[in-house]
Amino acid sequence: MENALHARDRAGVQDFVLLEDYRNEESFIGNLRKRFKENHIYTYIGSVLVSVNPYKDLGIYKKEFVEHYRNVNFYELPPHVFAIADTAYRLMREECCDQCILISGESGAGKTEASKKILHYLAAASYHAKQVEHVKDKLLKSNPVLEAFGNAKTNRNDNSSRFGKYMDIEFSFLGAPLGGHILNYLLEKSRVVHQNPGERNFHIFYQLVMGADDELLQKLFLRREPELYYYMNQGGSTRVNGIDDAAQFQVVKSALTVIDFTEEEEEALFTTVASVLHLGNVGFTENNGQAIIAQEKSVSSVCKLLGCPEDMLKDALTHRTIEARGDSVVSPLNRDQAIYARDALSKAVYERQFKWLVKKLNDSLENKDESGRKTLMGLLDIYGFEIFKNNSFEQFCINYCNEKLQQLFIQLTLKSEQEEYKREGIEWETIEYFNNKIICDLIEEQHKGVISVLDEECLRPGDATDLTFLDKLETTVGSHPHFLSHKLADNKTKKTLSREEFRLKHYAGDVTYKVEGFLDKNNDLLYRDLKRTMTKTSNLITKSTFPEDELTSKKRPDTAATQFKKSLSQLMQILMSKEPWYIRCIKPNDNKQSAVFDDTIVGHQVKYLGLMENLRVRRAGFAYRRPYEVFLKRYKCLCPGTWPNYQGSAKDGVEKLVNHLGYRPDDYRMGKTKLFIRLPRTLFKTEDDFQHKKHDLATIIQAKFRCYSQKKKFLQMKTAATLIACYWRRYSAKKLLEKRRWAVKVIRSFIRGFITRNEAENEDNKRFVQCVKAEYLRRLAHKLPKNILDKSWPHAPGSCLKASDLLHDMHKKWLVRKYCKSISAERKAQLDQKVVAHDLFKNKKQSYPKSIARPFVENRLTSEQNSLKSSAFDKTTKPEDEKTLYCTQVTKFDRHGYKARGRILVLTTKAIYLLDDKDCKLKHRLNYQNLMGLSVSGLTDGILVLRICKELKKDKCLGKNIKHLDEEERAESTCLAFHDKPDLQFAPEEERSTF
Ligand SMILES: Nc1ncnc2c1ncn2[C@@H]1O[C@H](COP(=O)(O)OP(=O)(O)O)[C@@H](O)[C@H]1O
Numbered sequence: 001m002e003n004a005l006h007a008r009d010r011a012g013v014q015d016f017v018l019l020e021d022y023r024n025e026e027s028f029i030g031n032l033r034k035r036f037k038e039n040h041i042y043t044y045i046g047s048v049l050v051s052v053n054p055y056k057d058l059g060i061y062k063k064e065f066v067e068h069y070r071n072v073n074f075y076e077l078p079p080h081v082f083a084i085a086d087t088a089y090r091l092m093r094e095e096c097c098d099q100c101i102l103i104s105g106e107s108g109a110g111k112t113e114a115s116k117k118i119l120h121y122l123a124a125a126s127y128h129a130k131q132v133e134h135v136k137d138k139l140l141k142s143n144p145v146l147e148a149f150g151n152a153k154t155n156r157n158d159n160s161s162r163f164g165k166y167m168d169i170e171f172s173f174l175g176a177p178l179g180g181h182i183l184n185y186l187l188e189k190s191r192v193v194h195q196n197p198g199e200r201n202f203h204i205f206y207q208l209v210m211g212a213d214d215e216l217l218q219k220l221f222l223r224r225e226p227e228l229y230y231y232m233n234q235g236g237s238t239r240v241n242g243i244d245d246a247a248q249f250q251v252v253k254s255a256l257t258v259i260d261f262t263e264e265e266e267e268a269l270f271t272t273v274a275s276v277l278h279l280g281n282v283g284f285t286e287n288n289g290q291a292i293i294a295q296e297k298s299v300s301s302v303c304k305l306l307g308c309p310e311d312m313l314k315d316a317l318t319h320r321t322i323e324a325r326g327d328s329v330v331s332p333l334n335r336d337q338a339i340y341a342r343d344a345l346s347k348a349v350y351e352r353q354f355k356w357l358v359k360k361l362n363d364s365l366e367n368k369d370e371s372g373r374k375t376l377m378g379l380l381d382i383y384g385f386e387i388f389k390n391n392s393f394e395q396f397c398i399n400y401c402n403e404k405l406q407q408l409f410i411q412l413t414l415k416s417e418q419e420e421y422k423r424e425g426i427e428w429e430t431i432e433y434f435n436n437k438i439i440c441d442l443i444e445e446q447h448k449g450v451i452s453v454l455d456e457e458c459l460r461p462g463d464a465t466d467l468t469f470l471d472k473l474e475t476t477v478g479s480h481p482h483f484l485s486h487k488l489a490d491n492k493t494k495k496t497l498s499r500e501e502f503r504l505k506h507y508a509g510d511v512t513y514k515v516e517g518f519l520d521k522n523n524d525l526l527y528r529d530l531k532r533t534m535t536k537t538s539n540l541i542t543k544s545t546f547p548e549d550e551l552t553s554k555k556r557p558d559t560a561a562t563q564f565k566k567s568l569s570q571l572m573q574i575l576m577s578k579e580p581w582y583i584r585c586i587k588p589n590d591n592k593q594s595a596v597f598d599d600t601i602v603g604h605q606v607k608y609l610g611l612m613e614n615l616r617v618r619r620a621g622f623a624y625r626r627p628y629e630v631f632l633k634r635y636k637c638l639c640p641g642t643w644p645n646y647q648g649s650a651k652d653g654v655e656k657l658v659n660h661l662g663y664r665p666d667d668y669r670m671g672k673t674k675l676f677i678r679l680p681r682t683l684f685k686t687e688d689d690f691q692h693k694k695h696d697l698a699t700i701i702q703a704k705f706r707c708y709s710q711k712k713k714f715l716q717m718k719t720a721a722t723l724i725a726c727y728w729r730r731y732s733a734k735k736l737l738e739k740r741r742w743a744v745k746v747i748r749s750f751i752r753g754f755i756t757r758n759e760a761e762n763e764d765n766k767r768f769v770q771c772v773k774a775e776y777l778r779r780l781a782h783k784l785p786k787n788i789l790d791k792s793w794p795h796a797p798g799s800c801l802k803a804s805d806l807l808h809d810m811h812k813k814w815l816v817r818k819y820c821k822s823i824s825a826e827r828k829a830q831l832d833q834k835v836v837a838h839d840l841f842k843n844k845k846q847s848y849p850k851s852i853a854r855p856f857v858e859n860r861l862t863s864e865q866n867s868l869k870s871s872a873f874d875k876t877t878k879p880e881d882e883k884t885l886y887c888t889q890v891t892k893f894d895r896h897g898y899k900a901r902g903r904i905l906v907l908t909t910k911a912i913y914l915l916d917d918k919d920c921k922l923k924h925r926l927n928y929q930n931l932m933g934l935s936v937s938g939l940t941d942g943i944l945v946l947r948i949c950k951e952l953k954k955d956k957c958l959g960k961n962i963k964h965l966d967e968e969e970r971a972e973s974t975c976l977a978f979h980d981k982p983d984l985q986f987a988p989e990e991e992r993s994t995f
């Protein structure tokens with residue numbers, strides 16, 4: 001309930017005790033209306049459930065709802081019939097005390113539906129085991145059978161129960177249903193013989209006629225036309241939309257099998273029903289004040305069906321035997337009396353058959369196992385207060401019953417209230433409420449009550465009539481404040497009462513009863529002759545329900561009212577011994593319409609059901625009470641001292657909390673285990689504060705939860721990481737170990753290989769030697785000489801010496817080859833010259849080694865000399881077909897006196913030219929044919945001697961020229977330029993010295 005406290009403005013309060021203006025009927029109805037419009041058909045008054053018939057399927061009884069309400073605290077969920085059923089069931093099981101659920105309300109208010117829902121809930125929510133499923137099935141199947149025989153279509157309800165029903169379900173200590181027992185009250189038997197317009201007889205008549213197969217119908221002498229039977233056609237509505245009698249008949253038949261009916265019993269049952277129908281068609285005419293049977297065929301059908309002598313029945317229907325002082329006189333009946341007798345017989349047969357049926361059901365439902373601890377759950381589905389335009393004996397009984405139930409309610413509620421106060425150590429405060437005991441006494445008190453007076457009148461010899469009964473009432477209870485009749489009323493009230501009426505001021509309102517028929521109905525007379533005839537029947541049911549000893553018994557049977565009073569007091573005993581739960585049913589309108597809420601009609605019911613009275617009793621003390629733990633748990637967030645957790649006792653916590661909330665001393669009381677709050681507004685204020693606070697709390701909870709879940713996730717991940725790391729470390733350590741072992745092996749074998757490296761190849765050193773070789777090759781690859789002049793070569797281990805030599809040689813060759821390939825043609829030509837020079841000069845001229853590294857050039861002139869030579873010699877003097885091969889600066893020594901003269905030596909392809917070094921004028925030209933030889937010294941100098949033939953010696957300019965080349969190397973290069981010409985001669989030692 002707390003969860004929906006804040007929705008109270010829209011959908012009303014879920015518990016009437018929280019209504020601020022609880023004495024006001026309008027606000028009560030207003031709350032019901034608000035809730036009804038929102039499809040909330042249930043509301044509590046404390047633990048009493050008020051239910052408004054929705055006349056439509058709200059889908060709130062499905063399996064999910066059963067699960068939803070199962071094992072949940074009563075106040076935690078919105079009001080529901082399942083909540084009542086669940087709480088009662090759990091209390092019964094856990095505390096081992098019997099429970100009962102009392103359902104009351106007007107016809108059509110939803111009592112029977114509620115009781116069915118409870119039964120279904122108990123079946124669904126209780127212990128499941130194969131052996132109890134059959135019991136559950138029987139309990140559930142007893143309903144359609146009882147409804148077929150005890151329910152009828154009325155103007156208020158198409159399936160109106162025309163009897164009161166109390167059902168006990170027996171449970172084992174495990175909560176498994178073991179069996180059941182049904183008590184029935186006041187079957188409306190007058191319906192068998194009379195139906196008001198628009199209404200019908202009990203369903204079974206229609207079901208039989210419409211649903212039985214042809215064979216059965218024939219056997220029962222019936223036709224498939226309900227209109228043919230007087231007991232079925234008076235209301236003029238034999239067929240009703242929405243009721244499928246034929247289908248229902250099959251349901252009943254299959255249910256009968258489940259509840260252990262034999263074929264014989266089933267046949268007897270339908271035969272009895274058929275015989276009542278035939279009885280109804282027995283018409284009478286009258287002759288001289290004597291009734292004569294008009295429909296003999298119907299009588300004979302009855303006799304055939306029930307198995308009794310036809311004459312006997314005919315006599316009994318038209319005559320009456322009166323016994324007085326040992327004599328018996330047979331007197332004929334007039335038509336009215338005969339009809340009365342016939343109807344009385346029909347009613348008696350049907351009523352006794354109903355009782356037999358209930359007994360049979362009880363036999364089938366009975367739990368024969370006596371062992372083990374058992375508890376009971378009672379279900380009372382009984383008519384609520386009835387106030388019609390004309391109220392008769394039946395309404396009197398029904399209203400009396402409701403007075404008794406109200407009395408029980410008051411006693412139990414007040415008792416429990418008082419006990420709770422006592423338990424909680426709270427001072428008892430006088431509660432203002434109306435105690436209806438005074439009305440119960442008015443009706444039932446021995447010798448002084450209405451029932452006693454009625455019985456007296458029924459038993460009294462002489463001419464007792466309904467009016468004499470009224471007289472007697474006036475004299476006996478006339479002074480009672482709750483009794484009124486025309487004679488006793490003041491003038492104003494007189495107008496509202498006729499002389500045949502009396503009025504009782506019931507707790508739920510004033511009801512005016514017509515005395516007509518009171519005596520007859522109370523006497524419930526069935527002529528002896530008819531009873532006797534019934535004892536002679538062979539039908540299984542009538543035979544057992546009309547025992548022979550009833551005829552011989554001298555004891556007068558109890559009157560109907562006394563029987564009812566006794567059964568009620570028995571019922572009260574039963575209910576008193578149990579913990580009661582109440583369901584008060586209300587119908588929202590008289591037209592079976594959904595979504596129509598008629599304030600007047602609901603208002604009446606609220607009054608008749610005594611709901612305001614209920615509420616007043618409930619609210620007399622405190623509107624709200626909850627165990628400290630529950631209150632603290634919900635509202636602790638409203639006080640810093642109790643939030644988030646209070647360390648002390650819950651009671652201290654609540655005290656701190658209410659002080660903080662500013663409750664005034666009169667607003668609440670602290671019991672031993674519960675807090676009592678007097679007014680709803682105090683609670684609402686607290687609840688409103690809570691609703692506001694809830695958002696803050698939600699944020700905190702959210703944050704905490706997020707933190708918690710992240711932390712959890714983190715820890716999970718951390719554990720996982722540690723685990724993985726652990727496994728990885730183990731794996732890698734193992735790998736390392738393997739590697740090291742392998743390494744040790746390798747190293748050991750290497751050492752062994754090293755030690756034996758110089759031995760012939762064997763297993764031990766084979767690998768080592770291979771490695772040494774490989775390693776040598778690798779090292780060698782990096783340290784190979786890069787050029788041809790590099791003479792180094794890496795050291796080779798012993799095993800590779802041979803290879804080393806081979807490789808060295810190969811490498812050298814390769815370098816040479818590479819070098820040769822890389823040199824240009826020009827350089828090659830030079831080198832060729834160097835080779836020639838080598839042949840010429842090696843070991844012959846001292847300066848030769850110094851010149852080796854320097855390359856030969858073709859021109860050694862300065863740039864000025866060159867340009868001068870170009871203009872003065874090349875372009876003018878030198879023949880074009882000659883190509884200059886070499887030119888250099890020389891010093892020419894004269895043959896005589898060795899005078900030094902500066903000259904430029906030019907060698908062409910054909911001749912030698914000597915030019916003046918100043919102007920490059922030609923001084924000499926010498927063809928190579930004329931050159932006899934060249935001479936150089938073996939010393940370190942640059943002297944070159946050109947030898948010419950004798951003829952040319954005359955030429956001053958030629959002859960034996962001695963030229964001094966400035967550098968020794970020039971001499972060589974010049975000689976080289978001449979090389980393919982005359983032979984080079986080295987001057988003999990003596991000549992050399994003359995230079
Ligand atoms: N809770 C409910 N939900 C839907 N319809 C209901 C409910 N209670 C009663 N009814 C409707 O009202 C009709 C009369 O209900 P019923 O229980 O037979 O009334 P009562 O036993 O009080 O005379 C039912 O046949 C059904 O159509």
Ligand SMILES: [Mg+2]
Nearest residue numbers: 111112160161
């Ligand atoms: Mg009913």
